[in-house]
Amino acid sequence: MAIKLLTYPEQVAAHLRxxxxxxxxxxxxxxxxxxxxELNVNHTTIxxxxxxxxxxxxxxxxxxxxxxxxxxxENYEPPVMKVGLFLYEKVDDRLDYIIDLKNGxxxxxHTIAIPSKGLRDLNMDLKRITRLALKADADAWIxxxxxxxxxxxxxxxxxxxxxxxxxxRGVEIAGTGPDKVPAVQDSVRRLVxxxxxxxxxxxxxxR
Numbered sequence: 106m107a108i109k110l111l112t113y114p115e116q117v118a119a120h121l122r123x124x125x126x127x128x129x130x131x132x133x134x135x136x137x138x139x140x141x142x143e144l145n146v147n148h149t150t151i152x153x154x155x156x157x158x159x160x161x162x163x164x165x166x167x168x169x170x171x172x173x174x175x176x177x178x179e180n181y182e183p184p185v186m187k188v189g190l191f192l193y194e195k196v197d198d199r200l201d202y203i204i205d206l207k208n209g210x211x212x213x214x215h216t217i218a219i220p221s222k223g224l225r226d227l228n229m230d231l232k233r234i235t236r237l238a239l240k241a242d243a244d245a246w247i248x249x250x251x252x253x254x255x256x257x258x259x260x261x262x263x264x265x266x267x268x269x270x271x272x273x274r275g276v277e278i279a280g281t282g283p284d285k286v287p288a289v290q291d292s293v294r295r296l297v298x299x300x301x302x303x304x305x306x307x308x309x310x311x312r
Contacts, residue, residue: 114153117146121154122163125175128183128245129265133172134164139277143263185214189243191234193250194223206247206269218243224251231258256280 111119121140124130134140137151144151155173158164164173188210190203197203198219207217220237227233229252238246238259246259251271259266260278268280289306296304 113146113150114157117144117150117154118157120144121158122161125163125177126181126184128186129263130175132175134175136172183213184244185216186244187216187218187242189218189220189238189241189246191220191238191246191248191251192223194225195221197223197249203249224249224255229255231255234258 121134125134134155137148137155141148141151155164159166159173162176162178165176167174190207192198192203198207210217218241220241222233222237224234227237231254234255235258243264246264246266247269248256248259248266248271249269251259251268251273253272253276256266256268256271256273256276256278259268260276266278268276268278268282270282271280273280273282293304
């Protein structure tokens with residue numbers, strides 16, 4: 106039986122297809138610049154690979170300057186993953202929203218790996234954090250309240266990562282979290298209106 110040798114665009118398309126089905130990206134495919142830099146291939150190769158996936162119906166071209174939309178097949182079943190959950194403090198696993206998060210992941214068949222120490226327990230030491238992260242060998246990561254350099258490291262890895270609050274502004278990482286600034290400003294403004302002048306904010310240690 107003859108063996109078909111894949112062209113560079115076909116190899117890149119196969120890699121992108123695999124990563125999409127693994128759940129690395131959802132909604133939109135990253136831009137050509139980011140993909141080209143990550144895979145060390147030129148724009149022409151990336152463009153040809155994307156065109157292959159468009160013809161398959163896996164990607165939708167939404168026009169110039171817009172990222173391709175990912176369209177998974179109707180019979181697609183998300184993969185079961187080992188999800189790493191790096192907590193700010195180890196005791197945070199008792200928080201209601203963390204318990205809900207773990208239960209939701211487990212209900213969908215995923216397993217959860219929580220490092221033996223939290224980010225604060227490790228003093229946000231990037232070397233110690235990366236050592237535990239690599240040891241866990243997770244398929245995806247959720248990082249709770251990470252510092253900027255910690256989130257930057259996770260964002261630079263091939264493993265998908267999601268920031269649960271933390272210093273994510275300016276970091277290319279998916280995430281969510283409360284915007285506390287307006288609430289703090291409103292609170293201070295109200296206290297000043299009431300005549301208070303010495304106002305102290307008690308918060309967690311600066312990350």
